[in-house]
Each structure stands twice: as C-alpha cells, then as structure tokens.
Amino acid sequence: MTTTARPRRVPLPDSVTVIDSDTPDPYRGKVVSTYADDPGDWRKVLGDTCLFEWGIYEGARRPLNLGEAGVRFFDRQLHHAGLLTGPRPPIGRVLDLGCGWGFITYLLARRFHDTPRIDAVNISPEQLAYCADYFADHDLSDRISLYLCNGQDIDRLPDPQIPYDLVVIRGVYTHFRDDVFEQSLKALATRVRPGGTVIISDTLFKGNLDGYTSEIHDDVDRLACGNRKTPEYFADAIRSNGFSIADMRVLPSNADVAHWFGQVKSNIGRCFPTGTAGPLEELRVMADNMSAGLLHDKVSAYSIIARRSPSPERPVGTAKTTVRTTADDVAAHGTAGHPLGRVGLGSTPASGPPRRVGRGRPRPFPSVRPVLPVPKGRSTMAQQSQPTSDDVAQMYDRLTDVLTQALGGNIHVGLFGRAGAEHPVGAATDALTDAVADLLGPLAGEDAHLLDIGCGTGRPALRIAERTRGAVTGITVSDYQVRQARQALDEWSAARPRAAGTRFELADATRLPYADASFAAAWAIESLLHIQNRPAALAEAHRVVRPGGRLVVADPLLRGTVHGSAKAAVEATAGVFQVASMATEQEYRQQLADAGWKVLEFTDIGDEVRPTYQRITALMRQLADEAPQELGAQLTDGAAALDAFAALPESGYALLAAERS
Incomplete structure (x- = not known):
C-alpha cells in the first residue's frame, strides 16, 4: 500500500x-x-x-x-x-x-x-x-x-x-x-x-x-x-x-x-x-x-x-x-544535471516596510546541520589521513558557535587550577589567555606588533592587545571566524582609538604573508595540532618574529606513546576535531630547536585544564538530546571520544615559551 x-x-x-x-x-x-x-x-x-x-x-x-x-x-x-x-x-x-x-x-x-x-x-x-x-x-x-x-x-x-x-x-x-x-x-x-x-x-x-x-x-x-x-x-x-x-x-x-x-x-x-x-x-x-x-x-x-x-x-x-x-x-x-529546484516562486507589489518575525529561542548552531563527522578508517596518528586546511576551516565554520558557548566565549581550554572545576568556564579560559600573555616577554610591550596564529573569534587577541597596549594581527583559515573576529574588533575598538593597528585576516600558518622580522612576538593557542607540517609552521613563525622575540604555544600533548584503547581514544578525538598530530614533549622540543627556537619554559598543565573537556562534552550531550537522530548520534559519539581522551593519564597540555635566536 x-x-x-x-x-x-x-x-x-x-x-x-x-x-x-x-x-x-x-x-x-x-x-x-x-x-x-x-x-x-x-x-x-x-x-x-x-x-x-x-x-x-x-x-x-x-x-x-x-x-x-x-x-x-x-x-x-x-x-x-x-x-x-x-x-x-x-x-x-x-x-x-x-x-x-x-x-x-x-x-x-x-x-x-x-x-x-x-x-x-x-x-x-x-x-x-x-x-x-x-x-x-x-x-x-x-x-x-x-x-x-x-x-x-x-x-x-x-x-x-x-x-x-x-x-x-x-x-x-x-x-x-x-x-x-x-x-x-x-x-x-x-x-x-x-x-x-x-x-x-x-x-x-x-x-x-x-x-x-x-x-x-x-x-x-x-x-x-x-x-x-x-x-x-x-x-x-x-x-x-x-x-x-x-x-x-x-x-x-x-x-x-x-x-x-x-x-x-x-x-x-x-x-x-x-x-x-x-x-x-x-x-x-x-x-x-x-x-x-x-x-x-x-x-x-x-x-x-x-x-x-x-x-x-x-x-x-x-x-x-x-x-x-x-x-x-x-x-x-564533469557534466552534470539538475532537474529540480529548492522551491518555486509566487506573487507581486509591496506596501510598507517588511514585517519581521519576533526573536525565537537562540541556538548555538543550526540543529539541522551536520556537525561532527568522524572520518573512517584511521589507524594510527602517524598513518591516518591528515586533515587539510580546508577540513580545519570547515570544522570551525561548523563548531565555532558550539565551542564558544561551551568555553565562555573562547575556543580553547581553561586554566582551572588544581582546585578543580568550580571556577566559571569563561574566567578559566581567559586565565589561559593571561598565562600566554605572561610568557610573551619584554618585547611584547606598548606599540609592539604581535601575531596570533589561529585567532579563533578574536577574543584572546583583543584581551592581549588590551593588556600589552600593542597591536595584534590575528590569522585563521576559517572565513566565519575572521568575520566574527572583525565584528568583535569593531565593537571593542569603538572606545579605544589606539586599537587601529589590530586586524584579523585569512592566512595559512605554513605560508605567512608577512615580511621577515615583522612581529615582536607570536603565540599559537590550540592551532598547531591541526597543521600537517608543524615544523614548517614553527619555521615560518621564526622567520616573521624578530631576533629576541618569543613564541608562546598552548597545545594538547601526549605524555608518552599510546597503545591499545588509549591509542584508539586519541585517534577518535583526532578524527572528531581534525587533529593532524599530538606531539610528546620531546618531539616538541626537537621541532622547536630545528626551527631555530630556544625553549625557555615548558610546563605540562594537563591536569589543570582537564575540567574543560567535561564542559564541552556536557554541552555536546545536551545538544544531542535536542538534535535530529543522525546529528544526535554524531554529537554523542564525539562526546564519548573526548571523554575517553580526557580520562587518559597520557593526556597532557603544553604551555611553553621559546625565544628566537
């Protein structure tokens, strides 16, 4: 029938x-x-x-x-x-x-x-x-x-x-x-x-x-x-x-x-x-x-x-x-076809201004949109299919609103401290930004030109510009994030005439469109993990930072080699969040040295940022309950992967400062 x-x-x-x-x-x-x-x-x-x-x-x-x-x-x-x-x-x-x-x-x-x-x-x-x-x-x-x-x-x-x-x-x-x-x-x-x-x-x-x-x-x-x-x-x-x-x-x-x-x-x-x-x-x-x-x-x-x-x-x-x-x-x-339309159209003249719908319940992202595709067939972090910059851009175009809601306006983990997770998440993520600023060094002062590699929606850059009284250039591969960051800059700079030098641009960290020694210092908060060729990005940062300037990195790391279920948890998280690789401390130190950086400080703050993951997975599960079946399953699987990663003893987090030789 x-x-x-x-x-x-x-x-x-x-x-x-x-x-x-x-x-x-x-x-x-x-x-x-x-x-x-x-x-x-x-x-x-x-x-x-x-x-x-x-x-x-x-x-x-x-x-x-x-x-x-x-x-x-x-x-x-x-x-x-x-x-x-x-x-x-x-x-x-x-x-x-x-x-x-x-x-x-x-x-x-x-x-x-x-x-x-x-x-x-x-x-x-x-x-x-x-x-x-x-x-x-x-x-x-x-x-x-x-x-x-x-x-x-x-x-x-x-x-x-x-x-x-x-x-x-x-x-x-x-x-x-x-x-x-x-x-x-x-x-x-x-x-x-x-x-x-x-x-x-x-x-x-x-x-x-x-x-x-x-x-x-x-x-x-x-x-x-x-x-x-x-x-x-x-x-x-x-x-x-x-x-x-x-x-x-x-x-x-x-x-x-x-x-x-x-x-x-x-x-x-x-x-x-x-x-x-x-x-x-x-x-x-x-x-x-x-x-x-x-x-x-x-x-x-x-x-x-x-x-x-x-x-x-x-x-x-x-x-x-x-x-x-x-x-x-x-x-x-190729050659293609297209017999159907999304819709047909219909009738004629207008009178008066358009009437508009009242505001509805705000949502952090479109509930009908696929959010967390997990690539299939990944085996090891070394062998898996590597995300391209387009993959990373598309992920952040989809996930930016979710992550900023979960993380208090930022798109990085929070520095909760060893006291636990009772601190507000926005204060904790801002505290990590402040910790990065503390390590930028003496050249990152008033009137300095600074580089944010992976600026997200611009909140860390604006916070550091306010603190240092310098100008920041922020880059990202996400068109949506650039537009959000520029809107935030417009609002922030209205009462700050000195902010004229701060700007946000689309750029690739492995091919920076800037002259040698253009910046007094640079930082990268949770961006290097997405880049296939991290050594090339570190070398480019070395090229555009002037001698004596610093690079500060905040990035997840592994405390050792992972095997079995731990390895599976790392790979699942990498698949959800378009992670190219997670390095160990030894690997990071070697790659920095090869690029010409001298490590001044390297701290593993993994235990202090761990409560952040619980905030993200809690929101993902809440959204999964409201989402259509397919999207809900993707959100639930993504939350499970991140929970498993957060529980690993091998899950660490690097906060490091290096000086350009």
Missing part, C-alpha cells in the same frame, strides 16, 4: 509580507502544490538541512550526506563568484529568490556575517511558515525578511532605492514558464546594482527540446519541472536583460548529480517502505528518469555567475549565444 500525500494548509505567518501581483501566472498553482506537503516528510528524504539542491561529492575524504554535499556545491559557487574567501566588495543587501525551506538563506546569513539585510522570497506558504520558525529559532529574524512574491514581480519588493549587491537563484527557474522567466530577469535588472552579482543554478537540457523524450514516456509534469530550457536560450535571456555572464559551467558533474539522486531514492525507500504518493513519488520516478538523462548527457546542472551590466546588451532572442564550457571545466567538474 502507498502513503497518500496530504497537502497541508497552514496559515501565513504575520512575519511574511505579501507582494500582490497584477500579472497572471497560470503555472503558480502547480508549484505551490508541489511543496504543500509536511516538511517533516521532505526532511526524511532530503536530510536535516531540507536542502533541495544538488551536491558535490567528488574529492570528499569521507562519505557525505545530502546536506554536506549541498553545502560544498553552494560554497563552490561562492568561490567561482569570488565571494568565499579573500577581499570582496561590501555586501549590504542580499536576495534569495526561491528560498525553499530556508537553509541557503541561513548559510547566506552566516557566510555574510556583516550583511544587515537579507530578503527571502517564495510563493509556497508552507515553506515560508517553516522558514519563519527556522529563522526565529536561529535568532536571524532581525536580518532576514520574508516575502510571498512571484518571481516576475520582484521589482515590487520594498525599498527600491537600496539595490541588491548579491542575488541567489538556485533551482528556481526550472519551475518558470519562459515568459515568466524572462519577466523575472527584467524585473531583477531594475533591482541589482551595477556590478552586483547573481548566482544561479539550474537544470538545462541539451539539444532540440522538441525532440526530447524522457526514459519513462508519460505526460506527468513531475515536481513542476516541465518548463525545460536549453543552455543557449538561458544564457541569451540573461544577457538580453541587462547582465553579463562571468562564468557558466556544468556543475556539479553528471556523476555527482546521479549520486545525489541515488541517495534520495534510497532515503525514500528506507523512510517509506510501503510506498508513497504525490510529490515524493514524483521525485522517486524522476530519480530514474534524470539518472538516465545524465548518463546519456541529455541534461546537466549548470552554475552561472552573472554581473549586472550598465545597460541591457540586446533584446531577447536577437542573437545566438555560445555557452563557455571548456575542456578544463569538463576535466575538473
């Missing part, structure tokens, strides 16, 4: 602004009904993120779920747009056109932490109701405005005097008839600033559409995706409505999209063993249809990065467009 889909009819939240339309869209009802089912059923199939978009699996170091692969795809598009890392133009206003169940909008709020205004548009009342709760739960309602609005009417959104700097349209235009698609682009051109960026992902069909047939010959318009478009027509419409195309490529690969469909179909079979109906059944059949189309290269997913031109290039359809898909693109990304 099959489960009959029962469309829900939920009231539109007061937080959603309705934009009325004067232009009929006969296809709108089909799109709305596609997403009218219970979001809980969609989450069973799509995973906790409820992200209805393709994913990139190629090159992953471990198996990925749908949400993780989808985030990799979105970040790849941000990279191609020049918006993921490094310098980028100010992003003051963002539009997510077709926001689905809200996860990409959430990511936009996280990736563009300083952006004050994000508008999310949809025509599905059910999805907008879900988004309203989701954004309130994550304390984003003051930054994200929700609109029930058709995609062809986005020129009627409020505040036209404030243009959009970035627009994201992923898996949306597949739902649009050609006339609505062209009208949407025309309306969009009136609202994007010249030079503004538009990121698009959509399914495009190759060859003559009149002759296209699916593998299953029937008349079903599955998931409102029957409005097929070719790459040539798609690109021509974009250019003809006031945009230039900076990048257009097949992405993800056909193999990755087929893999995505395979996971979806497997989830449907597992979660609905007696069968299903309605949109989920359409999705199940589409998985077979599209996989065959991908195999025969009849269809691919395309990523398009467009820029707003000063004026339209030409009327729609007056010239032929050649899509740039180079041999290098195919070699790097």
Whole structure:
C-alpha cells in the first residue's frame, strides 16, 4: 500500500509580507502544490538541512550526506563568484529568490556575517511558515525578511532605492514558464546594482527540446519541472536583460548529480517502505528518469555567475549565444544535471516596510546541520589521513558557535587550577589567555606588533592587545571566524582609538604573508595540532618574529606513546576535531630547536585544564538530546571520544615559551 500525500494548509505567518501581483501566472498553482506537503516528510528524504539542491561529492575524504554535499556545491559557487574567501566588495543587501525551506538563506546569513539585510522570497506558504520558525529559532529574524512574491514581480519588493549587491537563484527557474522567466530577469535588472552579482543554478537540457523524450514516456509534469530550457536560450535571456555572464559551467558533474539522486531514492525507500504518493513519488520516478538523462548527457546542472551590466546588451532572442564550457571545466567538474529546484516562486507589489518575525529561542548552531563527522578508517596518528586546511576551516565554520558557548566565549581550554572545576568556564579560559600573555616577554610591550596564529573569534587577541597596549594581527583559515573576529574588533575598538593597528585576516600558518622580522612576538593557542607540517609552521613563525622575540604555544600533548584503547581514544578525538598530530614533549622540543627556537619554559598543565573537556562534552550531550537522530548520534559519539581522551593519564597540555635566536 502507498502513503497518500496530504497537502497541508497552514496559515501565513504575520512575519511574511505579501507582494500582490497584477500579472497572471497560470503555472503558480502547480508549484505551490508541489511543496504543500509536511516538511517533516521532505526532511526524511532530503536530510536535516531540507536542502533541495544538488551536491558535490567528488574529492570528499569521507562519505557525505545530502546536506554536506549541498553545502560544498553552494560554497563552490561562492568561490567561482569570488565571494568565499579573500577581499570582496561590501555586501549590504542580499536576495534569495526561491528560498525553499530556508537553509541557503541561513548559510547566506552566516557566510555574510556583516550583511544587515537579507530578503527571502517564495510563493509556497508552507515553506515560508517553516522558514519563519527556522529563522526565529536561529535568532536571524532581525536580518532576514520574508516575502510571498512571484518571481516576475520582484521589482515590487520594498525599498527600491537600496539595490541588491548579491542575488541567489538556485533551482528556481526550472519551475518558470519562459515568459515568466524572462519577466523575472527584467524585473531583477531594475533591482541589482551595477556590478552586483547573481548566482544561479539550474537544470538545462541539451539539444532540440522538441525532440526530447524522457526514459519513462508519460505526460506527468513531475515536481513542476516541465518548463525545460536549453543552455543557449538561458544564457541569451540573461544577457538580453541587462547582465553579463562571468562564468557558466556544468556543475556539479553528471556523476555527482546521479549520486545525489541515488541517495534520495534510497532515503525514500528506507523512510517509506510501503510506498508513497504525490510529490515524493514524483521525485522517486524522476530519480530514474534524470539518472538516465545524465548518463546519456541529455541534461546537466549548470552554475552561472552573472554581473549586472550598465545597460541591457540586446533584446531577447536577437542573437545566438555560445555557452563557455571548456575542456578544463569538463576535466575538473564533469557534466552534470539538475532537474529540480529548492522551491518555486509566487506573487507581486509591496506596501510598507517588511514585517519581521519576533526573536525565537537562540541556538548555538543550526540543529539541522551536520556537525561532527568522524572520518573512517584511521589507524594510527602517524598513518591516518591528515586533515587539510580546508577540513580545519570547515570544522570551525561548523563548531565555532558550539565551542564558544561551551568555553565562555573562547575556543580553547581553561586554566582551572588544581582546585578543580568550580571556577566559571569563561574566567578559566581567559586565565589561559593571561598565562600566554605572561610568557610573551619584554618585547611584547606598548606599540609592539604581535601575531596570533589561529585567532579563533578574536577574543584572546583583543584581551592581549588590551593588556600589552600593542597591536595584534590575528590569522585563521576559517572565513566565519575572521568575520566574527572583525565584528568583535569593531565593537571593542569603538572606545579605544589606539586599537587601529589590530586586524584579523585569512592566512595559512605554513605560508605567512608577512615580511621577515615583522612581529615582536607570536603565540599559537590550540592551532598547531591541526597543521600537517608543524615544523614548517614553527619555521615560518621564526622567520616573521624578530631576533629576541618569543613564541608562546598552548597545545594538547601526549605524555608518552599510546597503545591499545588509549591509542584508539586519541585517534577518535583526532578524527572528531581534525587533529593532524599530538606531539610528546620531546618531539616538541626537537621541532622547536630545528626551527631555530630556544625553549625557555615548558610546563605540562594537563591536569589543570582537564575540567574543560567535561564542559564541552556536557554541552555536546545536551545538544544531542535536542538534535535530529543522525546529528544526535554524531554529537554523542564525539562526546564519548573526548571523554575517553580526557580520562587518559597520557593526556597532557603544553604551555611553553621559546625565544628566537
């Protein structure tokens, strides 16, 4: 027997602004009904993120779920747009056109932490109701405005005097008839600033559409995706409505999209063993249809990065467009497909300011997001697969909010002292920062330039800058941490004119972008353990610190060689927290000497910091109780690994100071 889909009819939240339309869209009802089912059923199939978009699996170091692969795809598009890392133009206003169940909008709020205004548009009342709760739960309602609005009417959104700097349209235009698609682009051109960026992902069909047939010959318009478009027509419409195309490529690969469909179909079979109906059944059949189309290269997913031109290039359809898909693109990304969207769009004009949702219960991290993937197949610390800087960055992008909540605003252990764990955790983690500052030496005084290698969210750097009256450059590989640290700096420096020299940057500790002898002193708090080549990082620190300056390191260490269950506990913790290696005291001393450092002081404070681990694991277990099943299991396993590590007699912690020769 099959489960009959029962469309829900939920009231539109007061937080959603309705934009009325004067232009009929006969296809709108089909799109709305596609997403009218219970979001809980969609989450069973799509995973906790409820992200209805393709994913990139190629090159992953471990198996990925749908949400993780989808985030990799979105970040790849941000990279191609020049918006993921490094310098980028100010992003003051963002539009997510077709926001689905809200996860990409959430990511936009996280990736563009300083952006004050994000508008999310949809025509599905059910999805907008879900988004309203989701954004309130994550304390984003003051930054994200929700609109029930058709995609062809986005020129009627409020505040036209404030243009959009970035627009994201992923898996949306597949739902649009050609006339609505062209009208949407025309309306969009009136609202994007010249030079503004538009990121698009959509399914495009190759060859003559009149002759296209699916593998299953029937008349079903599955998931409102029957409005097929070719790459040539798609690109021509974009250019003809006031945009230039900076990048257009097949992405993800056909193999990755087929893999995505395979996971979806497997989830449907597992979660609905007696069968299903309605949109989920359409999705199940589409998985077979599209996989065959991908195999025969009849269809691919395309990523398009467009820029707003000063004026339209030409009327729609007056010239032929050649899509740039180079041999290098195919070699790097393959050919890919993408028949579905995250959402369809719906109706038109705005009146008055947007209404916003009230603040909800704050959460330390998105409960629907995978947090603690534990790599499989690790054997020994020497033989295990080593984390890359990208792996470490992604971990901290996921875990920063959890760790700062557990550790009182810092992302390192606390110096509780031998009296026990009764001290407040924030005071204890600040005490470790102070212990590091105590060891920086006489050159780290007023007006000195100091380097924080692995700055986290900036709290230790600002605390040490306050204490020494110097300027600090903090570096990290996490884009999210840089943005948090810069926000903290803005707040901290408002009353401190002398703080002008302090800054936070993305940089790799093994390839520092600074001149020789640039800094009076440097420190690394729990960062060297993530680096594959610790000797190279120590050598780089030696190069940029001037003679007589110091390096202070605070890092977990091993008190001896581990075997058996102790070795397994160390490896499990390394897998959870992307640890490249933990050194013994002898190894640390030798590596420092080889890099030209003279060790002045080396203290094992492992017993004094041990209560910190209990604070972290307690929060992880608390969050596991509230999290979806898969995420809860990851959190529980991570807490167990850290508990086992904390209980080891071999678990130590180095606090050392070395002087540059």
